[in-house]
Amino acid sequence: MKQIYQIDTNELFVAPVIFDDSPVVTENEDGTTTSTVPQIPNDCVETAPPNGFYKPKWNGAEWLEGATQDYINSLHAAxxxxxxxxxxxxxxxxxxxxxxxxxxxxxxxxxxxxxxxxxxxxxxxxxx
The missing domain is CATH 1.20.5 (Single alpha-helices involved in coiled-coils or other helix-helix interfaces)
Structure with a gap:
């Protein structure tokens, strides 16, 4: 089990997800077994978004701030x-x-x- 991070279609962080990465063992018709490791879903990444971002956005290699400055300012408005x-x-x-x-x-x-x-x-x- 490990924690991965779901992103939406705009590559914005959605939620942390627990992913079972335990190998799956299957028995073949000939009596042998095959072990496969599940792949993480396409809408998830393994790298945690850093603290301090308002709208973390995954660019394929790293997390960036996805919020505009106007959006951030609106959150700080009285x-x-x-x-x-x-x-x-x-x-x-x-x-x-x-x-x-x-x-x-x-x-x-x-x-x-x-x-x-x-x-x-x-x-x-x-x-x-």
Whole structure:
């Protein structure tokens, strides 16, 4: 028994396969025996694909990277946020906006009070 590696019609790695390479003994009509060693299937290779490849591809002599750079980059892209994450982000933005608006209102109220005080001091009959 030994492990071999199955490839598809594009010569891309599919899966490891256990292959029984034990000799097969058959008895002939004349009473003699014949021993044959099974051949590995055409869609398999004996050389293991190296670690680190995204889509190992067999070129007939060695394994190469079969994935395009765009494919590899897409695997490393940050995952898009789900609905809950989006709502959390929007909620945080709205809370910040609300706090900024509350501060603006408070500032405007203070300015309005200062103006009212100045007007009261300027008007005849107002406090001096």
């Amino acid at each position: 995952p898009s946020p789900n609905n809950v994450e989006l709502l959390q982000q929007q909620n945080a933005q709205l809370l910040l906006q609300s706090a900024q608006q509350a501060q603006t209102i408070s500032d405007l109220q203070n300015q309005n009070a200062a103006i009212m005080l100045q007007l009261a001091q300027i008007q005849p009959g107002g406090a001096s």
